[in-house]
Amino acid sequence: MIQVKNLNKSFNGKAVLDNISIKFETGKTNLIIGRSGSGKTVLLKSIVGLHEIDSGEIWYENTLFNKLDFAGKKVIRSEMGMLFQGSALFDSLTVEQNVRFPLDMFTDSPADEKIDRVNFCLKRVDIINANNLYPSELSGGMKKRVAIARAIALNPKYLFCDEPNSGLDPITAILIDALIKELTEEYSMTTIVNTHDMNSVMEIGEKVVFISEGIKCWEGSKNDILNSDCELLNDFIFANSLAKKLRSQAKT
Amino acid sequence: MMKFLTQLGRYVLLLKKVFSKPEKPSLYFKQTMSEFVNLGLNSIGIIAIISFFMGAVITLQTAYNTENPIYPKYLIGLGCRDSMILEFSSTIAALILAGKVGSNIAAEIGTMRVTEQIDALEIMGVNSASYLILPKIIATLIFNPILTLIAIIVGIFGGGIAGTLAGVITTENFIYGIQYAFIPYYIVYSLIKTVFFAFIITSVSAYQGYYVDGGSLEVGRASTKAVVYSSVLILLFNVILTQLLLS
Numbered sequence: 001m002i003q004v005k006n007l008n009k010s011f012n013g014k015a016v017l018d019n020i021s022i023k024f025e026t027g028k029t030n031l032i033i034g035r036s037g038s039g040k041t042v043l044l045k046s047i048v049g050l051h052e053i054d055s056g057e058i059w060y061e062n063t064l065f066n067k068l069d070f071a072g073k074k075v076i077r078s079e080m081g082m083l084f085q086g087s088a089l090f091d092s093l094t095v096e097q098n099v100r101f102p103l104d105m106f107t108d109s110p111a112d113e114k115i116d117r118v119n120f121c122l123k124r125v126d127i128i129n130a131n132n133l134y135p136s137e138l139s140g141g142m143k144k145r146v147a148i149a150r151a152i153a154l155n156p157k158y159l160f161c162d163e164p165n166s167g168l169d170p171i172t173a174i175l176i177d178a179l180i181k182e183l184t185e186e187y188s189m190t191t192i193v194n195t196h197d198m199n200s201v202m203e204i205g206e207k208v209v210f211i212s213e214g215i216k217c218w219e220g221s222k223n224d225i226l227n228s229d230c231e232l233l234n235d236f237i238f239a240n241s242l243a244k245k246l247r248s249q250a251k252t
Numbered sequence: 253m254m255k256f257l258t259q260l261g262r263y264v265l266l267l268k269k270v271f272s273k274p275e276k277p278s279l280y281f282k283q284t285m286s287e288f289v290n291l292g293l294n295s296i297g298i299i300a301i302i303s304f305f306m307g308a309v310i311t312l313q314t315a316y317n318t319e320n321p322i323y324p325k326y327l328i329g330l331g332c333r334d335s336m337i338l339e340f341s342s343t344i345a346a347l348i349l350a351g352k353v354g355s356n357i358a359a360e361i362g363t364m365r366v367t368e369q370i371d372a373l374e375i376m377g378v379n380s381a382s383y384l385i386l387p388k389i390i391a392t393l394i395f396n397p398i399l400t401l402i403a404i405i406v407g408i409f410g411g412g413i414a415g416t417l418a419g420v421i422t423t424e425n426f427i428y429g430i431q432y433a434f435i436p437y438y439i440v441y442s443l444i445k446t447v448f449f450a451f452i453i454t455s456v457s458a459y460q461g462y463y464v465d466g467g468s469l470e471v472g473r474a475s476t477k478a479v480v481y482s483s484v485l486i487l488l489f490n491v492i493l494t495q496l497l498l499s
Contacts (some may be wrong), residue, residue: 016425030347045371048375050262050371050374050375051373070379073377074377074463077375077376077377078376078377080375080377081375082371082372084368084371086367086368086374088367088368088369088371088372089369090369090372091363091364091369101376104276104279105275105279105376105378106275106276106277106377108378152454160375222478
């Protein structure tokens, strides 16, 4: 479980996150949704420690993460996996080397065991016969899959995904969502996904938090979201004309 | 002034991170070997070509400026040797490397920053500054003195060839000149300067790349800044080190 308490973050005096408190549950896919620029990525990067927060607390189980030094954070980080918006695969390494990187860095396993683990992770995300390809030779969807394989290489307890569907076609996006949900359940991870894709919300949103202009406005599940009386959330969900039409038809 | 002090403080803090204990020495060793190729071996060609022609030009210019018969001909060889050892092989070669290696380092690390590859390393618990920068510093500190020696040898050779082909000096006179009143300490002086310059090029360029904020435009700017700041610092330290080592 990850718990955020009264988190505040500003850049150059401008508040980006304002007193955010959320509990992210283990074994569930927790979604942070909101418009572009609402503070989702800053929140996610604050939770993983890539941004220093101004005030507040970030708890990983019973450990106060934001007060730890580099060595202390390193222990927690060895249990994290993260999927970045642009995949963030290492350009100079092949697919196999990318997935193997955390194993080389943090384990002393024999080479053949590492290769087995790499192949297992790649197979798990449906990447086959691509071990020797470089990231520049992969499609957007394949890059995301390889990034997921790298993120799960060390059996993480926490998985973070920043806009996992950005730049993907709707079918690939659904496959990536399904994969994230399956892995979350399979490894009983605490997964936090940043998204503004409503398909993702309806597919995998076991717990959903809506953020607007750095403020947490709503919290619930995908089943509650359509009946919410939060104006800002409704504006966000029913932003496109098709959704508006369906909503007005449902009302009449 | 405050901006300068802030930048200096960040640079010192980055170096502190760079020189902390490596997570996995075997991976750092592998990375250092790869940097020997990227930053060292791949620079031999440009250094050799430029040194050859600089040696040739220095020889011809010295010859045309010492046509008076009271100057012995072997001074042409001596001039070429001392120019190559004292200034070209260390300072001018360092300025060339600041352009080639410095921009390469800033662009590589800057691109890794804007594409979140550095964040990915940090999330894994890797000390990204140390993993990315330390191997580059070690590689250049070891390899740049070799490049300096290559520059000296090729430059003097180029001077000899040009002088002989242009008919301004005989081979015997040139060889006598490059052996005449040779002070071995000049080589040590040149190598000491090279080590300082190598550190400046790598650390300043890595600093510019590591703290890039934005997109491709900022990576380009960081690359330019890396070359400009490294070059200015090389010239400044050239004066300081010359005063300290030759006075």
